[in-house]
Amino acid sequence: MVWRFSRLYAKGRTQQSETFIGATNSISNTAIPVTHADQANDAYALPENIQQLQRDAVLHYLLRALLKGNYRIPIQAPQHILDIGCGSGIWxxxxxxxxxxxxxxxxxxxxxxxxxxxxxxxxxxxxxQELPFQENSFDFIHQRFLAYSLQPRQWPGLLNHIHRVARHGAWIEFVEGASEYCTPSGPANTQLADGLSQLAGQRGLDIDLINRLDTLINPALFVNMKKEQFSLPLGNWAGLMGTLMARECLTYIADQKTAFLEDLGYTARQFDSIAQTVTAEWETLHSTITINVIYAQVKKESRY
Structure with missing residues (x-):
């Protein structure tokens, strides 16, 4: 997913928190109001001041509006909640x-x-692969946009630690973008996605693993698993949500320029041409970004 890549590949910039434990283009910069009537009709509508918020907060509220809540699991009153890779802590x-x-x-x-x-x-x-908590500590464990930060060999250990610190019957939830950059995708976006895939490979990451996370979840340890997919619009064609997501992606694309030039051998002119073309493709094709949500319940035979 694009905003996770920005943490991995941006060079020469101060980054907020890295990804783990224990955002001149065709996108409008004018304000787009959200009325009180809009808020009243949807408990999870975007906040009126969203365009003044930091990037991590903007992404959080975009996802909250898309998912119709802060999570998808059917939980009523959790007592102890863990967010792995919490970033700014807004979730x-x-x-x-x-x-x-x-x-x-x-x-x-x-x-x-x-x-x-x-x-x-x-x-x-x-x-x-280290969660510094006692066994049976949590009844809800959440993780968002870490798949592009974890190598394939790290997942089994992480899932084992999640199982260890979770209580029997606890819910786990993973929220990740699909490996495809956007769909439909025109030539410029396809070229951008190919470059990102090459950068991921250079760092030992399996970009396609993100679409197969559900296959890593051991049914002997986790039950009642469900995978849901949501489409996050990209571009002015989709109104406020699409415009904000496009701004995030454009900032991300700008962050990748140094990596494309130094690691992939692009010229500045080649990269700038791609960056200037992607927005037109989003508008013409009505592109979206797929968000995968995978959740399951923890099963513990021995209950420790």
């Missing part, structure tokens, strides 16, 4: 507000995030 803060009785833990490379309430806890961690 954690939303969950802590939604479930005021719960304790929400976010884990990433650093814990320097503002804490908005007593039931939010941020922890620094180092590797994707």
């Amino acid at each position: 954690c803060r939303n969950l802590a507000h939604q479930f005021s009785q719960a304790h929400v833990y976010g884990i990433d490379l650093t814990n320097s995030r503002p804490v908005s309430s007593a039931n939010v806890h941020f922890i620094a961690g180092q590797t994707p």
